[in-house]
Amino acid sequence: MGHVNNAVWVQWMEALATAHWEAVAPPEHQERYAWLVVRHEIDYRGNIREGEVAQATTWIEAPPEGARFERRYEFRSAAGKILVAARTQWAMLDVESGRIMRVPPDVAAPFMTP
Template structure:
């Protein structure tokens, strides 16, 4: 949608649109230029892992809450 040039300021925003299902959730990110135009938009799928065991673990509500769309 566009490029970011050296010295140009952009604003990044990240959120999840739906509460996680088990260990997995989709995360959205957008970069917007000073004119308000979205120049980069992406969707990624994330999963929570238990650090000690390396196994998948359920995403707790308090971990997801700050990223849910509509919550500030």
């Protein structure tokens, strides 16, 4: 149909989350923990076509609740219009045990805005 499809927006959300985790989390946390998607909620308000660009932002708005950490996203057009607003609930996985676990405060702290 000549525009970005839903699966691509989700791939971009995952890429943003991964880049944020790798930029902020210390190496020992990256080795010990992994993240699993529990839920996506996406509001499509516009779209872009091939050759157009969008600016993406991701952030953590609130402290984690148990094993779940909610991440927010916005994609904006070059003119600043919100194209996609989304949130994803992620669950933390202990890599060694393979089990979902509560998010430790020291893991969450670097992602919380003051």
